[in-house]
Amino acid sequence: MCIYLTLTHCMGIYTHTQQVLVEGSIDGPKDHLSMTTSSNDQHGPRRIILRGLMVEPWWSFLNKSIADSSSSSSQSIPAWNHDVFLSFRGEDVRKNFVDHLYKDLVQQGIQTYKDDQTLARGESIRPALLKAIQESRIAVIVFSENYADSSWCLDELAHIMECVDTRGQIVIPIFYHVDPSDVRKQNGKYGKAFSKHERENKQKVESWREALKKAGNLSGLVIDENSHEAKCIKEIVGTISSRLPTLTTNVNKDLIGIETRLQDLKSKLKMNSGGVRIIGIWGVGGGGKTTLASAAYAEISHSFEAHCLLENIREESSKHGLTKLQEKFLSLILKADVKVRSEIEGRSIIETRLHNKSVLVVLDDVDDLKQLKALAGSHAWFGEGSRIIITTRDEHLLTRHADKIYEVSLLSQDEAMELFNKHAYQKDKPIEDYEMLSKEAVSYASGLPLALEILGSFLYDKNKDEWKSALGKLKCIPNAEVTERLKITYDGLEPDHQKLFLDIACFWRGQNMDKAMMVLDACNLHPRIGVKVLVQKSLIKVSDARFSKQKVFDMHDLVEEMAHYIVRGAHPNHPVKHSRIWKREDLKYLCDMGVAAPSMVKLTLQ
Known part of the structure; x- marks a missing residue:
């Protein structure tokens, strides 16, 4: 039996979560939380003792290794919550150059942090500002005549240059009516400012000088009395745009049939009209709703002051509330760390903070009216020109909440054949003598993109007899049973790959891939090979995490549902008979009832 333990220090001392694996019986002191689990083997019940963040004795080395890995990972894979941090001397440039630069950056959809507060003399730089610097991919430093007069600005600069070394932050210096050599060598007004700092902030002067020297040596833009500021700002924005990664979505430019559907959706959004519009995208699971919404988001998000794609709302709501x-x-x-104490407070904050902003919001996979009321309860919550896109399988949710409903049409026969061929043969046309088999397979998918992708990937490199066998099984499945049709791919996997797939679907979707691979490898599931197989079969994907460089496991909602369907088997409402426990309510039920789960091989604790 394996247990995935997600242990978070309850006193809040530890700010990150560690994933650890326990296997076999464990001895330890009995004055801490304990749980008894069961298995079918001869050893009988096994007792697990949780002691803070340590489980003694034998796997402490593994725990330490994972903790070390997590620590190094957090250093090497930064989470960027802002695209740009603006560092500037407010009284020099706030009301002209910086305001214009900030406006142009925001208009281009570049998430920019500009602090408009001022500090009293001698006041320390705020922790929130240091956090904003650390979470910004690019720092733009506007060196103006009086920049060095401010100890606050110099503290910002020192922290920025530290982030260059520790987090790979990009720095773009702007020399605004100052000579770069004055910045590097602290000459002129910069020299006078440092004469004063030598008396008042002697302990910091050396680090400030080093930071100015490093920043002054970087390639930047010089703006003087002969410069055209509007053109310079345009050049800066262009430089920043080129240094930012392309918007991360799961949208493939070669998606079949996406162009016409995207144009239809945009016509309902009425981008050139005013007001706030809420558009619902409705259709069956696996029909391309999320793909279409993501494509629209990628194409139009730059037109808004702020934007957000909130994915997997059904699952997130169920798990976390x-x-x-x-x-x-x-x-x-x-782009800030916002805390909400209650649902009512959350509604109030959304309206207060967004009612004067033009925003684009995509709410993906909504399945309950309560979710809409909590996130987009009224048009009045959002500013002029805002657009809200909702994807759902339930048309009824949209009838009163949306201005327009766009029903996603399934693929035409030609589009379906093109998509199937792409996955079954890795080309546009079927192999000779396979045309009739391809048409038969496409007919079973009923124009559903996900089914076409998975069936095609499953049949790739199979011979004719294997094709006929698989298609014969599909004939026995009723049209409505999409899950059963997808399950044919699962049935064709090797046993170890089946276990690996179920583990990823139940425990690791959206999680750090490196951490997951380490735990799965410790379970002897050989994930290095198995993950490649599952990707080839279109059952899982490896994606970039939003706002960081981490790789995470992902899959379609319908594929995840299929995995849960398999795990629950013939007893969907009896967790005691499930092979894996991942939902809090199921785990609580087992603990409260003191029930042994003879079928259970894995569970997760949080």
Whole structure:
């Protein structure tokens, strides 16, 4: 039996979560939380003792290794919550150059942090500002005549240059009516400022000088009395845009049939009209709703002051509740760490913070009216020109909430054949003598993109007899049973790959891939090989995490549902008979009832 333990220090001392694996019986002191689990083997019940963040004795080395890995990972894979941090001397440039630069950056959809507060003399730089610097991919430093007069600006600069070394931050210096050599060598007004700092802030002067020297040696833009500021700002924005990664979505430019559907959706959005519009995208699971919404988001998000794509709302709401969902939404769209104490407070914050902003919001996979009321309760919550896109399988949710409903049409026969061929043969046309088999397979997919992708990937490199066998099984499945049709791919996997797939679907979707691979490898599931197989079969994907360089496991909602369907088997409402426990309510039920779960091989604790 394996147990995935997600252990978070309850006193809040530890700020990150560690994933650890326990296997076999464990001895330890009995004055801490304990749980008894069961298995079918001869050893009988096994007792697990949780002691803070340590489980003694034999796997402490593994725990330490993972903790070390997590620590090094957090250093090497920064989470960027802002695209740009602006560092400037307010009284020099706030009301002209910086305001114009900030406006142009925001108009281009570049998430920019500009602090408009001022500090009293001698006041320390705020922790929130240091955090904003650390979470910004690019720092733009506007060196003006009086920049060095401010100890606050110099503290910012020192922290920025530290982030260059520790986090790979990019720095773009702007020399605004100052000579770069004055910055590097602290001459002129910079020299006078440092004469004063030598008396008042002697302990910091050396680090400030070093930071100015490093920043002054970087390639930047010099703006003097002969410069055209509007053109310079345009050049700066262009430089920043070129240094930012392309918007991360799961949208493939070669998606079949996406162009016409995207144009139809945009016509309902009425981008050139005023007001706030809420558009619903409705269709069956696996029909391309999320793909279409993501494509629209990628294409038009730059036109808004702020934007947010909130994915997997159904799952996130079920796991964490509406208040946490509101926190995530606000933190994403405001690029700040927002805390929400209640659902009512969350609604109030959303309206207060967004009612005067033009925003683009995509709410993906909504399945309950409560979710809409918590996240987009009224048109009045959002500013002029805002657009809200909702994807759902339930048309009824949209009838009163959306201005227009766009029903996603399934693929035409030609589009379906093109998509199937792409996955079954890795080309546009079928192999000779396979045309009739291809048409038969396409007919079973009923124009559903996900089914076509998975069936095609499954049949790739199979011979004719294997094709006929698979298609014969499909004939026995009723049209409505999409899950059963997808399950044919699962049935064709090797046993170890089946276990690996179920583990990823139940425990690791959206999680750090490196951490997951380490734990799965410790379970002897050989993930290095198995993950490649599952990707080839279109059952899982490896994606970039939003706002960081981490790789995470992902899959379509319908594929995840299929995995859960398999795990629950013939007893969907009896967790005691499930092979894996991942939902809090199921785990609580087992603990409260003191019930042994003879079928269970894995569970997760949080």
